[in-house]
Amino acid sequence: MTVPDAARGWSREEPTVVVSVPFRVVPVPPPPVPVLPARPAGRRGSAAWGLVRAVRPRQWIKNLLVLAAPLAAGRILDPEVLGPTAVAFVLFCLASAAVYLVNDSIDLDEDRRHPRKRLRPIAAGIVPRPLAIGVAAALFAVALTAGALLTRPALAWVLAVYVAIQLAYCTFLKNQPVLDLAVVASGFLLRGIAGGVAAGLSISQWFLLVAAFGSLFMVAGKRYSELVLVGDGAETRKTLREYSASYLRFVWSLSAGVTCTVYSLWAFEMVESQPGIPWATISIGPFVLAILRYAVDVDRGTAGAPEEIVLRDKVLLVLGLTWALTVGLGVLGG
Numbered sequence: 001m002t003v004p005d006a007a008r009g010w011s012r013e014e015p016t017v018v019v020s021v022p023f024r025v026v027p028v029p030p031p032p033v034p035v036l037p038a039r040p041a042g043r044r045g046s047a048a049w050g051l052v053r054a055v056r057p058r059q060w061i062k063n064l065l066v067l068a069a070p071l072a073a074g075r076i077l078d079p080e081v082l083g084p085t086a087v088a089f090v091l092f093c094l095a096s097a098a099v100y101l102v103n104d105s106i107d108l109d110e111d112r113r114h115p116r117k118r119l120r121p122i123a124a125g126i127v128p129r130p131l132a133i134g135v136a137a138a139l140f141a142v143a144l145t146a147g148a149l150l151t152r153p154a155l156a157w158v159l160a161v162y163v164a165i166q167l168a169y170c171t172f173l174k175n176q177p178v179l180d181l182a183v184v185a186s187g188f189l190l191r192g193i194a195g196g197v198a199a200g201l202s203i204s205q206w207f208l209l210v211a212a213f214g215s216l217f218m219v220a221g222k223r224y225s226e227l228v229l230v231g232d233g234a235e236t237r238k239t240l241r242e243y244s245a246s247y248l249r250f251v252w253s254l255s256a257g258v259t260c261t262v263y264s265l266w267a268f269e270m271v272e273s274q275p276g277i278p279w280a281t282i283s284i285g286p287f288v289l290a291i292l293r294y295a296v297d298v299d300r301g302t303a304g305a306p307e308e309i310v311l312r313d314k315v316l317l318v319l320g321l322t323w324a325l326t327v328g329l330g331v332l333g334g
Contacts, residue, residue, distance in 0.1 A: 047128070050121035051135060054104060055097035061310075063092040065188060068211070069196035069203050072270075074331040081199040084151040088198035091143045092191055095159055098139035099166040101132040106170050155198045162190045177242040181219050181251065188215035206266030213258040217291070220252035221298035252298060260288050270330060279330030286323035293319055 066088045070076040076085065104111065104122040111123035121127040140163055147156035165173075169183045192211040196203040227240050227248065263284065270280040293316045297309050310317055 047126060047131065050124075050126035051131070054101055054121040054127050054132060056100050057097075059100075060093045060096065062188065063089050063096060063191060065191035065211070066092060066195035066198070068192050069201055069207065070199050071327070071331065072204065072207055073196075073201050075199070075201065081201070084155070084198040084200075085195050087146070087150050088155055088194045091147050091155070091159060092162075092194060094139045094143040095163055096187075098136040098143070099163070099170070101136035101139075102167065103170045105129045105132045105136075151198045152200060155194060158190055158194045158197050162187065162194075165190075175239055177239050180239050181216060181223065184219045185212065185215035188218075204266060204269070206262055206269060209262040210259060210266060213255045213262065217252050217255040217259055218294075220248050220255060221294070224248040224252065224298055249299075252295070256291050256295060260291055263287055274330050277329075279326050283323055283326035283330065286319050286326060290316060290319040290323060 067076060067085060070081050070085050075081045101122075104120055107117075108123055108129065111117035111120055117123060122129060122132050144156055144159055144163070147153075147159045165183055165186055169180065173183050174180050189208070189211045192207065193203065195201075223240070223243060224245065227243060227245055267280040267284050271278045274280055293313065294309065297313060297316075310320060
């Protein structure tokens with residue numbers, strides 16, 4: 001009698017057949033190459049016109065900050081002050097133009113993935129990278145040499161510090177969170193210092209604080225707008241991946257508060273030497289309102305370059321002119 005397999009405590013199973021599937025490597029396609037925008041026809045498509053656009057003359061308006069210290073001192077109309085200040089303005093235009101050329105040459109690939117920066121002349125292929133670097137080197141040399149020969153040597157040192165910091169920013173500091181905000185803000189601060197240094201004027205500590213934290217406010221607002229525009233996963237600026245919208249809002253709200261506070265202290269200091277109507281104190285009103293109005297643009301995510309916001313927002317422009325008028329009346333009346 002045959003004992004069933006189940007009674008023996010084990011079951012008979014079908015043999016397992018292992019089928020060997022040959023290993024196949026699936027190639028990963030390379031990332032898509034950005035498509036360059038069409039080259040403009042005629043003069044606008046030439047390298048010469050591209051160079052004019054690449055140095056961003058519209059952004060030279062920020063170099064007017066070199067006039068701030070002489071204006072605050074009430075000596076902007078003095079010939080011995082106006083001349084060196086004008087030279088400082090021109091030299092900062094040259095130096096900042098060179099920085100833009102270097103920055104766009106380094107950020108060529110990243111700019112081509114950006115919805116707006118891809119239209120820049122270097123990213124669009126209108127201006128060759130070697131030409132941009134050569135022109136930038138010439139502008140740097142002219143700015144530093146003229147700063148030492150045409151005004152006080154101290155201005156050349158300020159320009160040299162500005163150039164060194166900006167080149168460090170273009171190469172590696174732009175990828176360091178927080179430091180990139182400080183470096184961009186320092187460019188505004190150095191412009192304010194340059195005006196006083198070129199004219200040989202002493203600079204108020206309150207002026208320096210207003211310039212520093214006001215610059216940080218605008219830079220953080222610009223980063224916030226970039227984050228809103230391209231999203232959290234943007235690859236066009238590496239530091240954007242390190243920031244959150246809430247952190248940038250914290251930075252520009254903190255810097256706005258400090259800016260308003262130190263400006264008020266500066267205005268109270270100025271009014272002590274200005275008899276008659278306290279125009280410096282009155283200027284606090286339009287100044288704070290302008291900060292709040294700029295914050296509206298920041299909160300909407302539309303705050304691009306500061307000069308673009310000022311020129312586009314008519315209410316902000318009127319507030320700025322009103323503030324300048326009150327400050328001017330205080331300075332000239334004093």
